[in-house]
Amino acid sequence: QPVKVVYSSKDPAQPKESSKVDANEEVEALIVKSPQKEWNPSLFKVLYKTFGPYFLMSFFFKAIHDLMMFSGPQILKLLIKFVNDTKAPDWQGYFYTVLLFVTACLQTLVLHQYFHICFVSGMRIKTAVIGAVYRKALVITSSARKSSTVGEIVNLMSVDAQRFMDLATYINMIWSAPLQVILALYLLWLVCV
Secondary structure, three states, X not given: OOOOOOOOOOOOXXXXXXXXXXXXXXXXXXXXXXXXOOOOXXXXXXXXXXXXXXXXXXXXXXXXXXXXXXXXXXXXXXXXXXXXXXOOOHHHHHHHHHHHHHHHHHHHXXXXXXXXXXXXXXXXXXXXXXXXXXXXXXXXXXXXXXXXXXXXXXXXXXXXXXXXXXXXXXXXXXXXHHHHHHHHHHHHHHHHO
């Protein structure tokens, strides 16, 4: 049910043209609507269905960043081989130098896009969780209200919702950290062989 808000001022504030917010960022669009037909609703399922497709793009950008992170040392190895080879043409050195610069720039852009997606997804999830807890707090019965204190509800809305935002930023490290370790050990093994 929509919550009705009554304004007490005689002249309600009108939104300015410059303060328009993207429709995807509106609270109404982000509040998770609880499933009506399901007897055992799962918060994870609802959040995944609502925010999953956008958040899954972060996996793609993180994988590209991790692979590009190891391309710099490989290009540098080629540049060192060029410096040691006196018969190599000059254009090869320029090519490796430009390639190293472009790779570093692309790596920065990809990492920026990854964090942007993660932070936006995290903020949307946090907003949705706060909205769901707030809506539930408004409609619970007085007997149920006795089992939860106001402090617990406020804690759910502030601290615990923030944990969802932090989780969206760092959950990719579950698979990214082992991938980085495996790639680093493989490249070290290639150097030793």
